[in-house]
Each structure stands twice: as structure tokens, then as C-alpha cells.
Amino acid sequence: xxxxxxxxxxxxxxxxxxxxxxxxxxxxxxxxxxxxxxxxxxxxxxxxxxxxxxxxxxxxxxxxxxxxxxxxxxxxxxxxxxxxxxxxxxxxxxxxxxxxxxxxxxxxxxxxxxxxxxxxxxxxxxxxxxxxx
Numbered sequence: 393x394x395x396x397x398x399x400x401x402x403x404x405x406x407x408x409x410x411x412x413x414x415x416x417x418x419x420x421x422x423x424x425x426x427x428x429x430x431x432x433x434x435x436x437x438x439x440x441x442x443x444x445x446x447x448x449x450x451x452x453x454x455x456x457x458x459x460x461x462x463x464x465x466x467x468x469x470x471x472x473x474x475x476x477x478x479x480x481x482x483x484x485x486x487x488x489x490x491x492x493x494x495x496x497x498x499x500x501x502x503x504x505x506x507x508x509x510x511x512x513x514x515x516x517x518x519x520x521x522x523x524x525x
Contacts, residue, residue: 401426411435413446414453414476451476461485464503467496 407427408415415423419442427435435443450456457477458465468474471492477485485493 399428399430401428402432403427407432407435409453411443412453412456413443414451417446417451417476418442448479450478450480450482452479452482457482461493461497463493463496463500467492467499471496 402410404418404423404425404427405415407422408418410432439447452460453476454465454468454473457473458468460479460482461468463471471490
């Protein structure tokens with residue numbers, strides 16, 4: 393008995409997320425089809441011009457926008473940014489540095505400091521447990 397191996401496929405939204413691009417800005421044939429793991433790997437290894445352009449110029453999905461601005465996705469929403477932004481729009485926000493952006497960046501700094509503190513605390517506890525046994 394032979395087994396027929398089928399290739400795994402994913403929805404375009406999943407592939408776009410893995411590629412870090414805004415689905416609505418991708419070509420129609422990408423949005424309307426399915427993407428196999430092999431195709432995704434090929435796109436990552438040797439991105440076509442449309443993918444390079446999207447990654448460089450946008451519009452970028454919210455996780456990418458948040459990362460480029462140094463804030464959380466929730467921080468974007470609190471700042472009123474709910475749509476995808478282009479690289480040009482992101483750069484303009486960085487230059488303008490509105491109050492909400494300064495505030496959300498400060499929040500991110502505090503969140504990161506707290507994460508480091510908690511990690512160190514956990515490591516200390518683990519070390520104490522090892523020494524106690």
C-alpha cells in the first residue's frame with residue numbers, strides 16, 4: 393500500500409502574517425489562492441519584487457508598525473492608529489513624535505524593565521531551589 397503525501401497549505405492571511413506583510417496590499421493571485429509550505433519557503437528565500445517592495449515601503453501590518461515605532465499593538469490602538477501604515481507614514485510619526493507615541497514608548501520601556509526584573513527573580517528562585525536540595 394502506498395501513501396499519497398499531500399503538501400501542507402495555508403490561507404493567504406496566514407502566509408502574509410508569516411511573511412510580515414499586509415494581506416490587502418499583496419497581489420490578487422496571492423490573496424485568492426492557497427500557499428504551500430514549499431511556496432512560503434521559496435518566498436522567504438528569494439522574495440519577488442512585490443514582496444521586497446511591500447517589506448520596504450509598506451503598507452505594513454500593525455505588528456510591524458508597532459515594532460518600527462517601538463510600541464505595543466495595544467499602544468497603537470490607544471494612539472488611534474488602527475490601519476496599516478506605509479514606511480513614509482511611520483517615519484513621519486517618528487519625526488513628529490506626538491504625545492501618545494512618547495507615552496507609549498515610555499510604557500514599553502517600563503514593560504521591558506519589569507520583564508527583566510521578573511526573569512532575574514525567577515532565576516534567583518531557581519538557584520535557591522538548586523542550592524537547597
